[in-house]
Amino acid sequence: MSELINYKHLRYFWAVAHEGSIAKASKSLHITPHTISGQLSLLEARMGCALFEKQGRNLVLTEPGRTALKYADDIFKLGHELSSVMRSSASCNQTDFMVGVASSLPKTIVCKIIEPAFLIPDGINLISTEGPVSGLLADLSMHKLDMVISDAPTNTTQGTSVFNHYLGESGLTFFGVPELKKRLAPSFPKSLHHAPILLPTEQFGIRQLFDQWIHSQKIFPDVVGQFDDSALIKSFGQRGLGVFFMPTAIADEVCQNFGVQVIGQTNEVKHRFYAISAERKISHPAVLAICKTARTSIFSD
Incomplete structure (x- = not known):
């Protein structure tokens, strides 16, 4: 040749x-x-x-x-x-840390997950992109990203060259304005029957798990809105348009940032989180810091 x-x-x-x-x-x-x-x-x-x-x-x-x-x-x-x-070498000037985030994830918990990366000794320059997981994984496999954060593991079939690293899981907390809490909290979760609710769209795994749970309880809320963006769910919830849920791991932050109150909680539905990388054994210091903190602090309960 x-x-x-x-x-x-x-x-x-x-x-x-x-x-x-x-x-x-x-x-x-x-x-x-x-x-x-x-x-x-x-x-x-x-x-x-x-x-x-x-x-x-x-x-x-x-x-x-x-x-x-x-x-x-x-x-x-x-x-x-x-x-x-080259990226992890102390002698290398490359400090960019390129992270892809599944668009369905609440930004508050993504921030908590990524934050430990800023504490590594050499420091990083975070470059974050958001979008559908399929596109992010394609970029990861071509080494355009260092890590993808998702709430579902990818199928590690032969040829994908990416690996799942389980970070932890969280139950769900349901929020609403004070008027909704007063009406719904005493008999939660049965009170969700015919109550106005704001949900992620059906393409997301957590929505599917939620639907299975309420159907098993014979609870049928009044779905008033479905969203691809979790920020919109919280914004409409803040305006009193319906109940919404987020991972319990960020319940305090949601209450403080959006002026809503806790209506109830369940551990029967678990929101799971994964760091997906092109490394079977993690060596990137930022990814190591993220995985360690998530497992020992954020999702330790």
Whole structure:
């Protein structure tokens, strides 16, 4: 092979090999299938052999393709290790700490989770981005992020190259303005039946767990609003438009910041939190600080 490999093309090959199809790789990489297909053709032409063959609707690695995948696995693993070592090296001037946050998470608890990173000796420059977990995980797998914070673990199937680190869990606390507390607190949770309530949308795991819980209790609130953004839930709750829930771990902060009161609590529904990184064994000092504090302080109860 007379020419050097284009490592972007190799990355596309690596993704298709692990995802099993160009369509799935397109979603994980956020690149059009046409682009991936074209780049794979260039890579095969440069290598002088076919890397995939079609079996029905699926792409299956050829013998040369299996050999190429072994090398690609090693290449991207070494690339990640180099990135981690350089970021955590005391002699390196890189202090950026890039965190992706699932858009569904309450910002108050995200702040508590991330805050310990600022206390590490060398200091950090936090760069935070927010969005759907699928897009954040794609950036994490390509080392554009150091960590993703989510309330659901990702499926660590072969090829994802990301790992879940459980931080802890919290029960739910329900809040409302004083008038709602006076009416609903004495017979909580039965009082939630036909009560106005503000909820996260059904795409979020905590909403699904909440729905299962109230249905098991034969409680059917009056859903007056559903939101992707937890900040909007709290803002409308502050205005007295309905009851809302947040993790019990931030109950005091919610009451102080939004002028609402606790109506009731339950530990029958648990809101779980995860740090997701590209490291099986964490070495990044900021991620280490976050995991340690979350497990010993924030969610210790």
